[in-house]
Amino acid sequence: MKLRTARHKPDPRSMRTRTDDAHAAPQPPLPPDETMTSESIQSRIKRVIVDCLMLEGLAPEEIGDEQALFGEGLGLDSVDALELVLGLEAEFGIKVKSDEMDRTAFNSVTSLAGFVEGQMAKAEAARASET
Amino acid sequence: MRSDLVVTGLGTIGPHGAGVEALAAGLAQSRVVRCEVDQSPAWHPAQPARFAGRVDPAQLKPWIDAAKARRQSLPSRLAVAAGRMAFEDAGLERAARAGRDVAVSLGTAFGPNDFTAKLLDQIAGAGPQSASPFLFMESVANAHAGQVALDSELRGANITVVQREASGLLALIQGAACFDDGACELALVGMVDEMGSLTHGMLDQYAALSRGAAGGGELGRAFDAGRDGFFAAEGATLLVLERASDAAARGARVRARITGAVRANDPSAPRTDWGSGVAHLSAALARGMQRHGLSPADFDAVVSGASGSRRGDWLEAQVLKRVLGAEALPTVLAPKATLGEFGGGFLGAAILALSSPFGPTPGFESIDPELGIRPHDGRELAPPQRLLVSSLAAGGAAAWLFVDAP
Amino acid sequence: MGAVTPYGLGVDAFAQGLASGQAAIGDVELFSTELHRTHIAGEVALDLEAALPDLAPAHRRRLSRSDTFGLVAAREALDQARARELATQAGLFLGSSTGGMFEGESFYWDLRQPGARRPRVSRIASQQHNGPTDAVARALGFGGPVVTLSSACSAATMALEAALRSLRSGEVDLALAGGADSLCQLTYAGFNALRAVDEEVCRPFQASRAGLSLGEGAGVLVLETAEHAAARGARVLATFAGAGSSCDAHHMTAPDEDGAGLALALEKALADARLAPEAIGLVNAHGTATPLNDAAEWKGLERVFGTRLAEIAVMATKGSVGHLLGACGGVEAIASILALARGKLPPAPNPGPLDAECPAGLAHGGERALSLPCAALSVNLAFGGANAAVVFRSAASPASEGAG
Known part of the structure; x- marks a missing residue:
């Protein structure tokens, strides 16, 4: 075993470099569908919040753009934030690094929309620089 | 305890x-x-x-x-x-x-x-x-x-x-x-x-x-x-x-009332089945009863963990017979025949056995000569004052509990 | 005592590794981490053949990785205590968080392959959480109470407490207790999903800490009544003075930020040991190195020790071997007893500036002497808010329960 001391930086690796010969398991997220962009980012975020956090009985449109998502507002917590990131990654084709998980981005749907737009722009820039 | x-x-x-x-x-x-x-x-x-x-x-x-x-x-x-x-x-x-x-x-x-x-x-x-x-x-x-x-x-x-x-x-x-x-x-x-x-x-x-x-x-x-x-x-x-x-x-x-418990293990058990350590488990239970000042005649009924498993029921029967006496066995209840294995219903049955009637053991038709136990047939029982609750697991773990009426 | 750690097989290898001040955390070789978020862990470089040379191949094949860790550690501990022949009446209390999940997950994935031949179900004979316990019980002939405690990261410490209660009640005179766990993709992906894993070697209580490093292994102790x-x-080797546990009842994964739940476990352990907080000279902290955990743990310790906490020597074994999950309480108890016996803490690996919020008295930049005589407190926190703590005194002090 090669021992490490702290400060080691692993090589940057692509997220998926091998095709999975899998089965009935959940499939990788589809890239964002262009036809869906007519739906606002805000309403897509609300849909992701309800679906992926299993908020049964809550309709997406009941969530206000400025409503606090955590604490007193919708009552979400840190694990919800992590689960929500997975949902947003799948919905918007973005990849959020652990050190980019800015707490303030999760204040409301509006702040999340800003965060997602930033991430999408970054992903777009990364794709452009690759080609 | x-x-x-x-x-x-x-x-x-x-x-x-x-x-x-x-x-x-x-x-x-x-x-x-x-x-x-x-x-x-x-x-x-x-x-x-x-x-x-x-x-x-x-x-x-x-x-x-x-x-x-x-x-x-x-x-x-x-x-x-x-x-x-x-x-x-x-x-x-x-x-x-x-x-x-x-x-x-x-x-x-x-x-x-x-x-x-x-x-x-x-x-x-x-x-x-x-x-x-x-x-x-x-x-x-x-x-x-x-x-x-x-x-x-x-x-x-x-x-x-x-x-x-x-x-x-x-x-x-x-x-x-x-x-x-x-x-x-x-x-x-x-x-x-x-x-x-x-x-x-x-x-x-x-x-x-x-x-x-x-x-x-x-x-x-x-x-x-x-x-x-x-x-x-x-x-x-x-x-x-x-x-x-x-x-x-x-x-x-x-x-x-929970008055005592005994735990032991049968190291002869395979990983996924019951073993044959009758002597060892019986000695452990008998010692535990002695420590609590209990003799075989003190139990009005046994709430057995027998479930219909081939080896498990065999082991359960041998231990009960050796410790309580083959001829002197009290009523043996087998609630897992009704409730199934796992899911905890057994624990509820162990408590209810003090106060609630049990019907005949479902699926029981004939005595296994190797086991020699006829579980409860549904006849009306005087409310038991003291129960022995028995639970033997595949892999060897064993637990018994002494339960008294309030 | 018996241990399998990323430093190697045996308590000596563990002690030497700790003394080296180098962390045994490196690239994962057990499975490909290519698709995972992080790539390092404290992996045990284990040669099964060498670890259990006398075992029949057929028997060895049925052992999971965790089983093997547990069995190797159990044999070492019983041999050191000259207690092998006492197993027939002895108790066995082992913690494990995932049991044979490393084998279980590969079986499951094979089972899911369409068209492939169905894998043999015997491959998961030891998949369950009780796998290591059953393997040890069967191989070494344990005839007393055999119980698997599976309270995630505090499992082994709770197993030590369960053994202590059994010994005190007179149920057994001797027991083996601790824990065993192996790395697997489930926990590796899972802790990464919680963004709780550092890409670099974990750095407990440091300002730059960014998560835990996972690890694997086993740590077990032979416990017996002083009379026996x-x-x-x-x-x-030491006196097992007391134990206590509590639950935050606050959140499934996040610690209670004000440390109240943890403090309750610490206070119970001290009361159980009949010791005042002043008697504690060494704390082996849970110290996972996640930003939240270390801060919350420190708050809990502050509640119990007040300003004196600044003087207490603190170890964070996870900085050396990573987080052994259901086994960590076992190896951390051993590390505590080793430190008490040597009268000093081994140097903590990868020293760096401490977090001002939790300035733990770690041995940064060399060994740190303990002010003897003193007692050691080893602490663990877990998912589900389950906290557990055990207290050891050095061998010289009057004994109630011994650890051999």
Whole structure:
């Protein structure tokens, strides 16, 4: 075993470099569908919040753009934030690094929309620089 | 373990429904409640066992707060529901528990298998980075105990015991041990398991389940000559334990007194079956009885863990005969023939045996000459004053409990 | 005592590794981490053949990785205590968080392959959480109470407490207790999903800490009543003075930020040991190195020790071997007893500026002497809010329960 001391930086690796010969398991997220962009980012975020956090009985449109998502507002917590990131990654084709998980981005749907737009722009820039 | 503990609350949910009355009615009527297990994922072998005892989700609903439960696995929900019922049965409202050191000790044979499988699907499917935090935090075996503590605000020791069929009784004993040295003031103890298609299929792959080979249909035919495996069930049963003096001080109804316990292990047991260590287990039980000043004649009935398993029932019968005397055996109840293996109903039956009538043992037709035990035939019994509760697990673990009428 | 750690097989290898001040955390070789978020862990470089040379191949094949860790550690501990033949009446209390999940998950994935031949179900004979316990019980002939505690990261410490209660009640005179766990993709992906894993070697209590490092192994102790140990002339390595546990009842994964739940476990452990907080000179902290955990743990310790906490020597074993999950309480108890015996803490690996919020008295930049005589407190926190703590005194002090 090669021992490490702290400060080691692993090589940057692509997220998926091998095709999975899998089965009935959940499939990788589809890239964002262009036809869906007519739906606002805000309403897509609300849909992701309800679906992926299993908020049964809550309709997406009941969530206000400025409503606090955590604490007193919708009552979400840190694990919800992590689960929500997975949902947003799948919905918007973005990849959020652990050190980019800015707490303030999760204040409301509006702040999340800003965060997602930033991430999408970054992903777009990364794709452009690759080609 | 102290000898002055009493059971003042019983919460149970299982194939028979939610609550003590549903369980008692099922036992009195010898009613086996079962449903077809989904075979579509192909977990099962050819000619599979088809039935399991599962919980009707409608029974669970009134006991669950949907918003709080949104992230919980089925076994967590079952445990939370049974915990709420147990405290209600004990007359211990939230306010009455506040500030007290309440331990939780839950047994589970399998833990949250279905959530674990879903998580493994994600890891192999969309990749490890798609693994759900929700699933992961509920995939640990102690998630159920943690959720119960969170739901009922219980800040004492939070224990999870995993020891196959004996998980429930061992968890009860571990919870009772928390009263030693003042490590708790009140305890919520019991067992929970789910019986999804995957777990059922794997048990069937091990040929552990009854497939109705003897022509009598799929039943856990406890002690029967034609038994061909057990019938698997899900559910949760939780008991409230407290000191007799505390229960008396608050005027609580006492369901049972727990006067002692014995634990041992049969090292001859294979990993997934019962062993042949009759002499060793019998000596351990006999020593434990002696330590508690009990003789074989003191027991009015045995609540046996016999489930219809070939080797397990054999071992159970040999130990009971050797310790209590083959000719002098008291009534032997085998509630797992009605309730199934796992899911904790057995613990509820052990307490109800003091106060509630049991119907004839379902599926029992003829005495196995090697076992020589005829389990309870449904005749009316004088309410037992003292029970021996027995639980032997595949893999070797053994637990016995001495239970007295209030 | 017996241990399998990322430093190697045996308590000596563990002690030497700790003394080296180098962390045994490196690239994962057990499975490909290519698709995972992080790539390092404290992996045990284990040669099964060498670890259990006398075992029949058929028997060895049925052992999971965790089983093997547990069995190797159990044999070492019983041999050191000269207690092998006492197993028939002894208790066995082992913690494990995932049991044989490393084997279980590969079985499951094979089972899911369409069209492939169905894998043999015997491959998961030891998949369950009780796998290591059953493997040890069967191989070494344990005949007393056998119980698996599976309270995630505090499982082994709770197993030590369960053994203590059994010994005190007179149920057994001797017990083996601790824990065993192996790395697997489930926990590796899972802790990464919680963004709780550092890409670099974990750095408990440091300002730059960014998560835990996972690890694997086993740590077990032979515990017996003082009378029993004296009667058979056993060498006493330490006194197991007390134990206590509690639950935050706050959140399934996040610690109670004000440390109240943890403090309750610490206070119970001290009361159980009949010791005042002033008697504690060493704290082996849970110290996972996640930003939240270390801060919350420190709050809990502050509640119990007040300003004196600044003077207490603190170890964070996870900085050396990673987080052994259901086994960590076992190896951390051993690390505590080793430190008490040597009278000093080994140097903590990868020193760096401490977090002002939790300025733990770690041995940064060399060994740190303990002010003897003192007692050691070893602490664990877990999912589900389950906290557990155990207290050891050095061998010289009057004994109630011994650890051999």
